[in-house]
Amino acid sequence: xxxxxxxxxxxxxxxxxxxxxxxxxxxxxxxxxxxxxxxxxxxxxxxxxxxxxxxxxxxxxxxxxxxxxxxxxxxxxxxxx
Amino acid sequence: xxxxxxxxxxxxxxxxxxxxxxxxxxxxxxxxxxxxxxxxxxxxxxxxxxxxxxxxxxxxxxxxxxxxxxxxxxxxxxxxxxxxxxxxxxxxxxxxxxxxxxxxxxxxxxxxxxxxxxxxxxxxxxxxxxxxxxxxxxxxxxxxxxxxxxxxxxxxxxxxxxxxxxxxxxxxxxxxxxxxxxxxxxxxxxxxxxxxxxxxxxxxxxxxxxxxxxxxxxxxxxxxxxxxxxxxxxxxxxxxxxxxxxxxxxxxxxxxxxxxxxxxxxxxxxxxxxxxxxxxxxxxxxxxxxxxxxxxxxxxxxxxxxxxxxxxxxxxxxxxxxxxxxxxxxxxxxxxxxxxxxxxxxxxxxxxxxxxxxxxxxxxxxxxxxxxxxxxxxxxxxxxxxxxxxxxxxxxxxxxxxxxxxxxxxxxxxxxxxxxxxxxxxxxxxxxxxxxxxxxxxxxxxxxxxxxxxxxxxxxxxxxxxxxxxxxxxxxxxxxxxxxxxxxxxxxxxxxxxxxxxxxxxxxxxxxxxxxxxxxxxxxxxxxxxxxxxxxxxxxxxxxxxxxxxxxxxxxxxxxxxxxxxxxxxxxxxxxxxxxxxxxxxxxxxxxxxxxxxxxxxxxxxxxxxxxxxxxxxxxxxxxxxxxxxxxxxxxxxxxxxxxxxxxxxxxxxxxxxxxxxxxxxxxxxxxxxxxxxxxxxxxxxxxxxxxxxxxxxxxxxxxxxxxxxxxxxxxxxxxxxxxxxxxxxxxxxxxxxxxxxxxxxx
Amino acid sequence: xxxxxxxxxxxxxxxxxxxxxxxxxxxxxxxxxxxxxxxxxxxxxxxxxxxxxxxxxxxxxxxxxxxxxxxxxxxxxxxxxxxxxxxxxxxxxxxxxxxxxxxxxxxxxxxxxxxxxxxxxxxxxxxxxxxxxxxxxxxxxxxxxxxxxxxxxxxxxx
Numbered sequence: 001x002x003x004x005x006x007x008x009x010x011x012x013x014x015x016x017x018x019x020x021x022x023x024x025x026x027x028x029x030x031x032x033x034x035x036x037x038x039x040x041x042x043x044x045x046x047x048x049x050x051x052x053x054x055x056x057x058x059x060x061x062x063x064x065x066x067x068x069x070x071x072x073x074x075x076x077x078x079x080x081x
Numbered sequence: 082x083x084x085x086x087x088x089x090x091x092x093x094x095x096x097x098x099x100x101x102x103x104x105x106x107x108x109x110x111x112x113x114x115x116x117x118x119x120x121x122x123x124x125x126x127x128x129x130x131x132x133x134x135x136x137x138x139x140x141x142x143x144x145x146x147x148x149x150x151x152x153x154x155x156x157x158x159x160x161x162x163x164x165x166x167x168x169x170x171x172x173x174x175x176x177x178x179x180x181x182x183x184x185x186x187x188x189x190x191x192x193x194x195x196x197x198x199x200x201x202x203x204x205x206x207x208x209x210x211x212x213x214x215x216x217x218x219x220x221x222x223x224x225x226x227x228x229x230x231x232x233x234x235x236x237x238x239x240x241x242x243x244x245x246x247x248x249x250x251x252x253x254x255x256x257x258x259x260x261x262x263x264x265x266x267x268x269x270x271x272x273x274x275x276x277x278x279x280x281x282x283x284x285x286x287x288x289x290x291x292x293x294x295x296x297x298x299x300x301x302x303x304x305x306x307x308x309x310x311x312x313x314x315x316x317x318x319x320x321x322x323x324x325x326x327x328x329x330x331x332x333x334x335x336x337x338x339x340x341x342x343x344x345x346x347x348x349x350x351x352x353x354x355x356x357x358x359x360x361x362x363x364x365x366x367x368x369x370x371x372x373x374x375x376x377x378x379x380x381x382x383x384x385x386x387x388x389x390x391x392x393x394x395x396x397x398x399x400x401x402x403x404x405x406x407x408x409x410x411x412x413x414x415x416x417x418x419x420x421x422x423x424x425x426x427x428x429x430x431x432x433x434x435x436x437x438x439x440x441x442x443x444x445x446x447x448x449x450x451x452x453x454x455x456x457x458x459x460x461x462x463x464x465x466x467x468x469x470x471x472x473x474x475x476x477x478x479x480x481x482x483x484x485x486x487x488x489x490x491x492x493x494x495x496x497x498x499x500x501x502x503x504x505x506x507x508x509x510x511x512x513x514x515x516x517x518x519x520x521x522x523x524x525x526x527x528x529x530x531x532x533x534x535x536x537x538x539x540x541x542x543x544x545x546x547x548x549x550x551x552x553x554x555x556x557x558x559x560x561x562x563x564x565x566x567x568x569x570x571x572x573x574x575x576x577x578x579x580x581x582x583x584x585x586x587x588x589x590x591x592x593x594x595x596x597x598x599x600x601x602x603x604x605x606x607x608x609x610x611x612x613x614x615x616x617x618x619x620x621x622x623x624x625x626x627x628x629x630x631x632x633x634x635x636x637x638x639x640x641x642x643x644x645x646x647x648x649x650x651x652x653x654x655x656x657x658x659x660x661x662x663x664x665x666x667x668x669x670x671x672x673x674x675x676x677x678x679x680x681x682x683x684x685x686x687x688x689x690x691x692x693x694x695x696x697x698x699x700x701x702x703x704x705x706x707x708x709x710x711x712x713x714x715x716x717x718x719x720x721x722x723x724x725x726x727x728x729x730x731x732x733x734x735x736x737x738x739x740x741x742x743x744x745x746x747x748x749x750x751x752x753x754x755x756x757x758x759x760x761x762x763x764x765x766x767x768x769x770x771x772x773x774x775x776x777x778x779x780x781x782x783x784x785x786x787x788x789x790x791x792x793x794x795x796x797x798x799x800x801x802x803x804x805x806x807x808x809x810x811x812x813x814x815x816x817x818x819x820x821x822x823x824x825x826x827x828x
Numbered sequence: 829x830x831x832x833x834x835x836x837x838x839x840x841x842x843x844x845x846x847x848x849x850x851x852x853x854x855x856x857x858x859x860x861x862x863x864x865x866x867x868x869x870x871x872x873x874x875x876x877x878x879x880x881x882x883x884x885x886x887x888x889x890x891x892x893x894x895x896x897x898x899x900x901x902x903x904x905x906x907x908x909x910x911x912x913x914x915x916x917x918x919x920x921x922x923x924x925x926x927x928x929x930x931x932x933x934x935x936x937x938x939x940x941x942x943x944x945x946x947x948x949x950x951x952x953x954x955x956x957x958x959x960x961x962x963x964x965x966x967x968x969x970x971x972x973x974x975x976x977x978x979x980x981x982x983x984x985x986x
Contacts, residue, residue, distance in 0.1 A: 005490055008253030008429070009239050018256075043238055052491030056778060058678045059531065073490035076252065076413045080531050080596025080788055081281075081338025081444035104922035107930030108914065110865020110905040114931055117864040198848070282965045284869040284877055285931040334867070334931025335965050366870040557928055557966070718925035722967055726928065729968035753874035753963060761969040762953075762960040 002066050004030065005073045006041075013040025027051050028062035030072070048077025089781050094569040098718045101561040102579060103332070112332045115288030115304030120359035123290070124153055124193040126352050127200040128345070128362070129207050130372065131182030131189055134216035134438040134746025135229060138182060138209060141190055145206040151199035154356035155207070157190045161351065164317050171407045173318045175441045176347050182211065183231060183406035184438045185747045186371025193352040193360045216438040216746035220380050220403035223247045223437045231406050231436035240433075247436040249408040254416050254489050257427030262395025266386025270463055274456040276795070276813040277739030278378040278403075281445050282730070282758045285334020286369045291349035292359040299326040299350060304333045306340040306554055307593025312585045318347045319354070329584040330554040337730070338444030339374045341593045370751035375740055376445035377402040377411050379452040383419075387464045391475040396420050396488075400432040400453055404442035409434050411442060414529075415449035417489035418792075419457050422476070422498060422525035422684065424485040438746055444595060446727060447528040447788035451734065451795050455813065458524040458796030463809055472523055472800075473506045476686075497710025497774035498525065498684040504770050505686045510706045519692045519703065520805025526685040526792030530785035531596030532677030532778075536589040537606040539567060539614055541669040545656030547571065549580040549610075551603050552591030557787060558719035559599045565715055566604045566781065570611035572638035573655060589674055597785025600715055601776075602677040608780050614671030618658050621665040626650050679778020680785055685709035687728060687793035691801040698821035700736050700802055706768040707793075712776040712784030724790045725767040731794025733759045739814050836897040838863070839907025847894035853887075854878045856894035857904060865905040865934040869963065876962030879935035880904045886942040888961075905934035908941065916979040916986075917941055926975035928966035936962045940976045948984055952977065 001021045006014060014020050022037065024030035031049070035042045050059045052073040058064045059077060066072060089095075106112040143155040158179040164170045173179075178187045190207050194200035215229040222228055228245040237250045263269055289303035299321060305311050308328040316326045333340060345362040353360040364373070382399040398419045402412040412432035419430050430453075465472040480502060485493050505511060505523065515521060538550040549567055553559065564578040571578075592598065619633040622640035626633070632647035633640050639652035662669050690704040707724040714720040737757045741749040750756045775782025795813060803809045808823050831846040838861065845860045854871075857863040857880070869875035871890045878889040881903035882896070908915040917937050920926070927933045936959060943950060943958040950958070955976050956969070964972060 007490065008255060008431075009251055011253075012239060040238075047237075055492045055494040056679050057491065057529065057531075059533065060676055061678055064678070071492055075417070075490060076410060078410075078414055078417075078529060078531065078596075079341075079444065079448075079593075080528070080598065081341065081446040081448045098925070100922050101925075103930065104927070105914070105918075107927055107933050108905075108918040108921050108937060109909055110863070110934045112930055113864075114867065116868065117858075282963075283929070283931075284875055284963055284965055285867065285929070286869070332931075333929060334869075335929045337965070363868075366872065366875075558925070718971070719928075722925055722928055722971060725968035725970045726966045727968075730965070752872055753870050754872065758963060758965065759968075760960040760963065761956040761973065764956070764969055766952075766973075767968050767970045 002068060002070060002072050007074065010041060010044060013038050025066055026062065027058060027064045030066060050075040050077050092569060094565045094575050095713065095715050095781055096717065098716060099561060099565065099575045101558050102564065103555065103560060114285055114334050115331045116363045118290045118302045118331065120290055120292055123359045123361055124195060124356060125197045125200045126191060126193045126349050126360045126362035127204055128188045128348060129190040129204045130368065131178065131185060131187040133182055133211055133213050134185045134218065135214040136182045136211040137214060138178060138180060138189060139212055140210045142208040143190060146192055146203040149199065149203050149206060151195040152192055152203045153195065153358060154193040154352045155190065156348065156351045156355060160355065161318060162320060166317065169314055169317050172314055172342060173347060175407060176344060184440050186368065186440060188348065188372065191348045191352060193356045218437050218439055218742040218746055220378060220401050220435050220437065223403060223435045224401060224433065231438055235408050235436065248433050249436060250410065250434045252413045252416050253431045255429035256486065259395050259397060259427045259429055262427030263386045265388065265394040267389045268464060268467055269384065269386040270460050271382065271384035272460055272811055274381045274459065274811050276379045276452040276455060278375040278439065279734045279738040280370060280374040280756065281337040281339035283335025283337060283339060286364040286366060287344055287373060288363040289346050289349050290359060290361045291346065291353040293350055293354040295357065297321065297325055301326065301328045301346060301350065302331055303328065303346055304331045304340060306333065306336040306556065306595060308585050309552060309590050310593045311343055311346055314343055315346050315350055319350050327584055327586045330582060333554045333556055336556050337446050338448060338595060341444050341595050344373050366753065367751045370756060371748055372440055374443050375440060376448065377404045377442050381453065381456040383456045383460045385460045385464060387468060389468060391468065391470045391478050393423055393425060393479045395427040396423065396425055398430045398453065398457065400430065401435060402432065402449065403435045403437040403439065405439040406436060407441045409442050411449040415453035418450040418527050419453035420488035421527040422481055423479045423488065424481045425488055428488045446730065446791040450528055451731065451792045454526060454792050455795035455799065459799055462522065462800040473502060473511065476525060477502050494777055495774060496682060496684060497772050500772050500774055501684055501686045501708045501710055504708045504772055505688055508706060508770065510688050510704060515690060516692065518695060518805055519690060520801045521688065521690050522797045522800025522804060523686060523688050524793035524796035524800065526687065526789050528597065528683055528788040528792060530601065530680035530683050531598045532602045532680045533592035533596065533598050534590050534676045535602040535606045536591055536674045537603060537610045538588060538672045539607065539610040539670060541614055541655065541659050543659050543662060545654065545659040547578045549578060549607060550583045550587060551580060552583050552588045553594045553599045553603055554582055556594055557723055558716060559603065562600050562715040562719060563603055563607050566607050567611050570608050571615065571655065572636060597787040598680065601680050601779055601783050601785050604715065604783055605677055605779055606673040606675055609673040610671040613673060614669060617669050617671065621658060622653050624665065681712060681776030681778050683710055683784050683786060683789040685789045685793055687797040689797040689801045691798065691805055693802055693805045693820060695824060698817035698824065700815060700820065702732060702765055704765055706770065707790060708770045708772065709786060709789060710772045710774045710784065711786045712779065713773055713782040714771050715783060717771060720771055720786050721769045723786045724769045727790025728767050728794050729759050729764060731791045732798060735795045735798035735813055735815060737814050737816055832895050834895060834898045836899065837901045839904060849895060851894045852890050853892040853894050853897055854889035857889060863904050863906050867931050867934065876939060877932050877935045879938045879962060881938060881942060886939055903938065905938055908937060915941065916982045917976065920975045920979040924971055924975040924978060926967065926971040932962060932964045936964065936972060944980050944983060948980060950980065
């Protein structure tokens, strides 16, 4: 199981938790698990999310590997100027 | 090979300052920009725009315009379909109003004619029946229940109750116990701020030349930060296959984020399809101001608690951004970056995006960050004043560092903030004496930086020189820095490499030139493409020598035996290997495709000295120094250029630039005379100090540098002005009338 | 309105064109003579991207009528270099990174050349005020001022 930190405005979809646990070994599995366990997260996942893995931000990489001790933070998908 | 498996520390070409390959074309007038292209039989396209801030379009009668001699096509929203993708539909609706004009200057119809004169006459013959609606252009007013609704049913599921329908999204970030944090503070300051919408202000107006043929093929020449994105959007709007629309990026006369989307390209394509002729559209400056760009305007509250010795105990921000008539996520970037420079136990940021009757916001250099960080850095400065603390010491005391849990969630890897602050403290500017009516301000700045989808193709020519094909328009000298990185990796002189920017048929998909991504991502892909080409060359030489491929190494532009055990052979240069490539297996190339991650965040610190004229309220910037972490500066002149250019855009934002709307909802200042960007005589030299804290995610340690420099000037200037006049400023821009008023209130 | 027939000199070459009475010199240069070095950044004389010289005087080509070129001498960025030999301003702008996107560069070069003809040894402040009518959004002007100074020194020593 990996712990996933979500951002505050998604708490309404996770029964008020800012940290949820899912069984996932990569970004894709994590997103699928989150959408299954917390259907309220689905609209945001479809709009786009990034993943910070041990401090490094992955914007789209499904197969970014997640270790059991990885720090996993969900972030909105972002662009620049 | 992992992307970051081989790190380089010692450089021969990277870090030098060679001449840019586009230099001579640009100083002789030969460079071809958006408006400089022509095509046989070309027509002139012009766009009719809404004179109202908010109005239902009951009908459009184009018959008289169509009947005018020389008019070859007229289009309205009826000529466009309804793309399924919501964001692309928004882009289309912004290019051509559907049902409702949402802001002053919103396109409602367009014509193509055989001359500019006829096209202008035709626009006057188009009859639009408008039903004028109440409008709203102010962010706080637009949020209130009962405000005129710009677009209904656009709010995300997460917006709290109690707002008008204009509030389309809400976001919240942070961690820790705020209440406990504020309780520990010796001083808590809470302030409200506003910033005006500013335009990217590129000197080249949007321009494109579209050519559609009856068999469904299209060619588009345009000034853009991303030809592949233009293709995606336009192909979807036009119902075309991507393969049939070839988009070529012209030289780009400035973008700063404002050319990451489309405004006129689908209109030109539709006019070309309808008329059967090539159509060129060039925006006027008035159109650029009314219908493209600007960044968000904001209304913000920031509350920070600090102990007597300068430790921040808790921090909170509320951000309300209006991004014009369409939903936007820019506020989330502001909310995440607001407190990025600080190591905080308790922090919370909440942001809302709000619809108004203003043009659809476009990205502008570090979108969303400058205003949020302005508000935060202003309150930090006021706390320093109140508690008689040195503002640099306070930043150093609270600075985020490697291992800090950032205000937006992840734990930082190696970052350069502390080094940047220390460089500022050690710099003579920080302790230089100030004159009468002068003040000194400072601010930290931050931007995430991004990587993204990138393709590079690197060909070894038969004479051993190198051609690179990449897909990102060069907005700051990237052709030079990419050639440098290829030369570095291949061990050949910079002059032997030429980098060009491909059209959309010549490479795979490349993300837009944005997010300070190009030197990082395209550089990374170039280095990997070069490594792939080296692998091919070493393989060829191994066959010639009859030894294992592993026994051949690449050094200084030559294949060499890896050691005495590999045998004794004279090195073979890239020229020798290339010359016999036909004999050894054919042309030699390397290519690399990646969706790059690991861009590495970038921090900067700016020091500003200003002098405020007590008679006129005019602010003169008398000294300015930029400190920034570049990871590794590939071409230091161009890194400095980004730091200086970004700083000056921020200075304009702080002192003069603003979108001014009248009570009638109409833009009052759509021109460079009344929307005043900084000119040479407004400014001092902009001193630069480049720090190099290598980014672990890049083989050479490169970090993006383009966006961060626009972030600190807003607060650096506001803090300097506030200290100079002895009164805290809470509003940007700090134009002379506002400063005069503030100074008179003091007396 | 009938088109007018105009005889003029552009960058030293005898040139003839026809233009509408209300057509700007900038449109003539760009659309009729193929000299697209001068850029239209605003069309209202605020940005200086279309700076050219008219009988030696620095003007915004967007504020001059094509018809006013009759019998006059026009100088544009295309006339700065001599053959394959760049003007010192041109070479120093490249050498000292005084351009990024380059769209303001033709106007700034023409304006700077006009300054150095009047004042071969300007102060930084004089350069900054002379170029105040030429907007640049990329560079923050710092490297432009330095490149003009270096070019001026080079020209004084030539």
